[in-house]
Amino acid sequence: MNLRPLYDRIVLKRIEETETTRNGIVIPDSAKEKPQEGEVLAVGHGKRLEDGKLVPLDVQVGDRVLFGKYSGSETRLGGTEYIIIREDDVLAILTPAGQTAGKTT
Secondary structure (H helix, E strand, O other): OOOOOOEEEEEEEEEEOOOOOOOOOOOHHHOOOOOOEEEEEEEEOOEEEEOOOOEOOOOOOOOOOEEOOOOOOEEOOEEEEEEEEEHHEEEEOOOOOOOOOOOOO
């Protein structure tokens, strides 16, 4: 089954951080905070402005993004948990060191 978001919505999958324990202390899953980093799996066509123009999204499939803690709607499909958020809820696009996020010329 394919999941295609509408308009300016984005489908994300959370990127789980690797757990490192210090001094043998194990934190249970219920006490951990959910990561606020995700990988973009699908994007909508863009945001429709009041004059009818369609503005494409800045994020693309495969981007790693940071999003707000209480952003979007969580859904489970086929045993996998997804988050559907609006582009406005994306705080930043993560790029590896040495690469530029975008050209501003």
